[in-house]
Amino acid sequence: MAVLKINNLKKLYGSKFGGTKYIALDNINLEVEKGEFVGIMGPSGAGKTTLLNVVSTIDKPSSGCVYIDGKDITKLRERQLSSFRRERLGFIFQDFNLLDTMTLKENIILPLVLSKVNHKIIDKKVSEVSEKLGLSKTLQKYPYEVSGGQKQRTAAARAMITEPALILADEPTGALDSKSATELLQCLGKLNEKNLATILMVTHDAFSASYCKRIIFIKDGVLFNEIYRGDSSRNDFFQKILKVLSTLGGSNVLNDFDNTKEDNSDVI
Amino acid sequence: MLFKIAINNVKKNYKNYITYFLSVSFAVMMIYLFLAIFYNPQVNASLGNDKKFMIVFNIASALSILFSAFFIWYSNSFFIRTRKKELATYMLLGMNKFEVSILVFIENIIIAVASFAVGIFLGVLFCKFFIMILVALMGVSVNIKFRFEYKAFFTTVRDFSIIFIIIAIHSGALVYRNNLIDLFNAAKRREKAPKVSVVTALLSIISIISIVYGYYLALTKGSKFTDFLVYPEFMVLIVVGTIILFYSAIIFFIHLKRKKKSSYYKGTNLISTTQLLYRYNGNAGSLAVISILSAITLTAMCFTYSSYAKSVEAARENVPFSLQYTRGDAKLDDKIQSIIESHKEISIKSKDDIKILVVNSKYDIYKDTWQEYVLSESQYNSIAEHENNSEKVHLNSAKDAFVVELNVNKTEALKNSGVMVQTGSYKQSFKVKDSTTKFYMALNTLEETIVVKDSVFNQLEKNTSEKNIINVRGYMINNEMKSNSLVKELGKIIPKQNMFFSYYENYEGVLKVTAVMLFVGIFLGMLFLLATGSIIYFKQVVEASEDKYRYNTLTKIGLSKKEIKYAVMKQLMIIFGLPLLVSVGHSYTASQLFGQMFHESLNTQYFIVLVVYIVLYIVYYFITVKSYTKIVTQG
Numbered sequence: 090m091a092v093l094k095i096n097n098l099k100k101l102y103g104s105k106f107g108g109t110k111y112i113a114l115d116n117i118n119l120e121v122e123k124g125e126f127v128g129i130m131g132p133s134g135a136g137k138t139t140l141l142n143v144v145s146t147i148d149k150p151s152s153g154c155v156y157i158d159g160k161d162i163t164k165l166r167e168r169q170l171s172s173f174r175r176e177r178l179g180f181i182f183q184d185f186n187l188l189d190t191m192t193l194k195e196n197i198i199l200p201l202v203l204s205k206v207n208h209k210i211i212d213k214k215v216s217e218v219s220e221k222l223g224l225s226k227t228l229q230k231y232p233y234e235v236s237g238g239q240k241q242r243t244a245a246a247r248a249m250i251t252e253p254a255l256i257l258a259d260e261p262t263g264a265l266d267s268k269s270a271t272e273l274l275q276c277l278g279k280l281n282e283k284n285l286a287t288i289l290m291v292t293h294d295a296f297s298a299s300y301c302k303r304i305i306f307i308k309d310g311v312l313f314n315e316i317y318r319g320d321s322s323r324n325d326f327f328q329k330i331l332k333v334l335s336t337l338g339g340s341n342v343l344n345d346f347d348n349t350k351e352d353n354s355d356v357i
Numbered sequence: 358m359l360f361k362i363a364i365n366n367v368k369k370n371y372k373n374y375i376t377y378f379l380s381v382s383f384a385v386m387m388i389y390l391f392l393a394i395f396y397n398p399q400v401n402a403s404l405g406n407d408k409k410f411m412i413v414f415n416i417a418s419a420l421s422i423l424f425s426a427f428f429i430w431y432s433n434s435f436f437i438r439t440r441k442k443e444l445a446t447y448m449l450l451g452m453n454k455f456e457v458s459i460l461v462f463i464e465n466i467i468i469a470v471a472s473f474a475v476g477i478f479l480g481v482l483f484c485k486f487f488i489m490i491l492v493a494l495m496g497v498s499v500n501i502k503f504r505f506e507y508k509a510f511f512t513t514v515r516d517f518s519i520i521f522i523i524i525a526i527h528s529g530a531l532v533y534r535n536n537l538i539d540l541f542n543a544a545k546r547r548e549k550a551p552k553v554s555v556v557t558a559l560l561s562i563i564s565i566i567s568i569v570y571g572y573y574l575a576l577t578k579g580s581k582f583t584d585f586l587v588y589p590e591f592m593v594l595i596v597v598g599t600i601i602l603f604y605s606a607i608i609f610f611i612h613l614k615r616k617k618k619s620s621y622y623k624g625t626n627l628i629s630t631t632q633l634l635y636r637y638n639g640n641a642g643s644l645a646v647i648s649i650l651s652a653i654t655l656t657a658m659c660f661t662y663s664s665y666a667k668s669v670e671a672a673r674e675n676v677p678f679s680l681q682y683t684r685g686d687a688k689l690d691d692k693i694q695s696i697i698e699s700h701k702e703i704s705i706k707s708k709d710d711i712k713i714l715v716v717n718s719k720y721d722i723y724k725d726t727w728q729e730y731v732l733s734e735s736q737y738n739s740i741a742e743h744e745n746n747s748e749k750v751h752l753n754s755a756k757d758a759f760v761v762e763l764n765v766n767k768t769e770a771l772k773n774s775g776v777m778v779q780t781g782s783y784k785q786s787f788k789v790k791d792s793t794t795k796f797y798m799a800l801n802t803l804e805e806t807i808v809v810k811d812s813v814f815n816q817l818e819k820n821t822s823e824k825n826i827i828n829v830r831g832y833m834i835n836n837e838m839k840s841n842s843l844v845k846e847l848g849k850i851i852p853k854q855n856m857f858f859s860y861y862e863n864y865e866g867v868l869k870v871t872a873v874m875l876f877v878g879i880f881l882g883m884l885f886l887l888a889t890g891s892i893i894y895f896k897q898v899v900e901a902s903e904d905k906y907r908y909n910t911l912t913k914i915g916l917s918k919k920e921i922k923y924a925v926m927k928q929l930m931i932i933f934g935l936p937l938l939v940s941v942g943h944s945y946t947a948s949q950l951f952g953q954m955f956h957e958s959l960n961t962q963y964f965i966v967l968v969v970y971i972v973l974y975i976v977y978y979f980i981t982v983k984s985y986t987k988i989v990t991q992g
Contacts, residue, residue: 147913168917175915186910190635195627200914208622247914 179248238269385476567598661878
């Protein structure tokens, strides 16, 4: 069964007073199976973040349905949504979004605590997860005491501790140096392979994308192309991605400063 | 141009400014009011002989001014802090530092002028109304005229202009001193969760011991009433204890709570506790100050209210007889008797003719010789009977004496000491069996009195010359409270040297004075409450806007609005609740101390004051919860 199924999804933005409307997403259909590691790429303004926001239930679509684990999330109410987000989804953000008031451990266990899971189970789970992500020694530290890579791994731990149906990552390597970025991507890859975690990752960066098993390209709100890694090596896949990107128009590889521009306009 | 921007800014920041604006307006109103009362000729006239108490209004206005200055300074620093980024943007857009400082200066002046105008307007408008309340409390019926008190107005204008100009210059300077980068990063300044160490634990213990010992002193030593020194000791212990408490014991307590995983790792507890700890260092000082201020407010209100409520009893202490005068010739006695009888609204309950010997006395324990009074046992007991004083005297031998002492602090030492009484050439020594500080006649006519056996009294009287014998007549009457016209009439006909005193007149005086205290107490209490409430409010709202991103993250991870509100409520419950709890402890103890002073429990009065205070305080709590939640849940 598909973990994520999107049917005829449409998202319009328009001014409150009528006038011209801007189509952010137009008739998107997409299925993600359990255990997939899917990347979403596309130029600035293509609708990547909008798509992620709709899937993560932070934004509502104008029309169409989004099924996660067979449940139509567009029909859920505000209160059901927050507990759904907490239990069925995991998030990794570009700027980590860790709470600097809490230790790394407290950050990681937050979703479980909010769901009022027994503290003994919490302790067990946090040691499992931190082991996998190499955080065991830094658990009692505060976010401002650790490196960017450790912060993002903490965020990844927080995202997966609830064993969610789907992990959503929005430019997770955007704020990391190349070494930390590689470490994080390897972690995500391992999670995907060993724990069969389903990951949907939005990225600008072809290198990051090359860790995925499938890449979906979006342009101007519609699905443009789709490629699978299959049995090819990561390097071959990287070359393949670059090729598609060059046909996509606004090249992402060369115009990396687009990053900053898009981040500002995508603030929710 | 700058002026236009300033006006726009004030309009835009209306929400931030509103509580500040209201508090300042209220303070201005109060200061005008206190001064207007101080200068009001009708109130002055109503106080009659107790005019000196008018100074209370002047002191109250001075206190309000001081407090307002502190409050305005404090809130203003907050505003600058919240707006640093905005100010930095102006600079980035090409305004120079001087212009931005001027901008802030103009904004300050606009708000100052507006809140001042509103305050003065309300003050002038309600002045008559409040004076009517005051006069009603004083139990005087005067038709209060509406007046605009120029002197009060000008003094208020002068004092507030000084405060506002200082504040405006200060905030201008704050901006001028800062660099662009500091302004931009101001909000990002990282606070650190307080660390817990052995020192914290030690300090916690010290603070608790200090407070508990303070309470112990107040409750035990206060009851003996031998040492007024207990008050400053009590104050120092409590204030120091409270400050250390907020810097150590509370942190320690939260830390212990954090150790208990089963409750700490449960729902929103984790969020509210960590948020609280993270912000704690910046809050501890304010919380301690607020606790102490609240305790003072509650104590002062309880004290003034109790004094007012107990006026009836308090007046009795200094003038126990309904009517009392020093006897002259028989003609005067008859005249007074007939006037009393002619007043049908009252009736005579009892009449005491008191014979007092003026003698020289020398106690073993003191060096000096004093002039004192001597009274017979039967006379004293008869007076006590009529005055409803249960403290009767029983002397066993001719060598025994009972002393009515005027100075509270001396009674303890007197017991079992010897005293030598001398009248004329006759000498007699006694042993003091017991003593009291309850006055058997008007304090103004009283000296320390030695009560002796009737036979001894007669012996002494024989040796006392006529000029050293005082004859006093004391009446107790029914319907004392209706004796107003009788007292006035007697006051006119009894000559000054006959020292006429009446319970009713004294009661009127006590009522007036306590009414003044009560009035000032209530208004100062309200000002304090308003200001302390506003201080917590500002601080929390500023924190809310700085911590908004954190709640944004929580929403993304899956925290519903309802849960956020719940977490905020819990967190603010501690911020508001702790100072309240501490101040209730302090003020309750203080009320017990005062209760011993009144010889009566003040629990009812304290309870009433507390309920009113808590209700108003809770209003602040909910306003703050609402604002906080609104800020952090906005997208």
